[in-house]
Amino acid sequence: MSRSVVARICGGVILAVCAAPAAAQDEGRIGLVFALPRAVGVQWDMFDRFGVRVDGSYDRHQSTFTIDYRRALPPPGSPVPPPQTTTSTRHLTTLSVSPLFTIGGARPLKIYVAPQVGVSINRGPARSAILSPGAGAVVGSITGGVVGSGSVEVGLGDPPTESERPELETHYRLETGALFGASYRLSDRFALFGEARLRVAGDERSRGATNLKSRSVGLGGAIGGILYF
């Protein structure tokens, strides 16, 4: 079964690669891809019936959490620590490659299918970090008071005694999928496309004594444009 699939894929690739190149045309064959939902990439129409698209996305999410103990109305005479700020930054990068096989349509329309293989890279703190120097030292004295330990849960119950640098972790997740779509070349340098995307992703990771496995499948639509050079 597996060999048969591999043989078919190899056959398809060889057919595509050996296909006669398109007649010399002024049309660009390499273009910049803009797609919704969020992705940019490059597409190379190597042959009339075969092309490759590489696309990706990047998200940076930063959240800042500040505890101002002065607003907690501490008991008179008790020391009031300076405001405590917690911040975390997470970077999510995705990258995918799709060999596009044209299965129908007549110029300027192209109907294609494509397997898709990609990876998502999630880099961020394993836990939040306390950035205010020295602030953590007094947290312990106030956690039993008005503020309560729940307000400083970012410290995971261990009041830090000094400024901490966040411990970063990087997590990789393999994503596969398939596309069915159509592109329409409006001019020599611009085309529009619409696609149905089936996405399958799975990963497995361990942290301490916990092992986490996840599998997801999704079906959705996408639309975009290609600017050819």
Next chain:
Amino acid sequence: MTQTVVRLAVTCTLVVCAAVPAAAQDDPRIGVTFAFPGAVGVQWDVTDAFGLRADAAFSRTRSESTSDFGELLPRGVGITPFPSITTVTTIQHTSIGLSAMWAVHSRDQLKVYVAPRIGVRVFRQDSETDYDLSGLPPAVVAALSLPRLDEELSFSETSPEFGVSLGASYRLGPRFGVFVETGAEYTRGTFETAGVLESRHSTFAIRSGIGAVLYF
């Protein structure tokens, strides 16, 4: 409420039936739609002035988390098998909808239309926790005060959607078209937790979309 819906459906049906069929054309009238926000669907241009579009989106994620306490025990501690907790969570989103499109203006390949839409969005989360504590002495198990052995929890939310959009479509060729839409959408949801908790919410929002149609 029900009577109103029936009247509306009957009226729509009459309008569709009474509509003048399109002049005979080679252009195909049924196509697959790809749209953002994420949905795929089928569009049927019943007449030049009226069309129907069904759309759907789906996602399902299954996560399995296993905590094996054996890894936390000092070497040499003889508990066999090691106690563990396994939680399996499945989250599923499903959305389906149906839009009716009435053309209010047509010129060449451009069509401006009004499209009421009804739909439903279903969210479901199932969680099952399995405690395997067979390696622990009964006194220790009792001291752990776990909520309940082999616990199952389910959450579900069903949200009907009602909306109306103003859209424009342009048929670039006999088999390919693009469209943009903007309008308002009203959503009403009921959230249930294992038959214990029920909460309701409603949302009114402006929505926009863009898509393409591949005709067959």
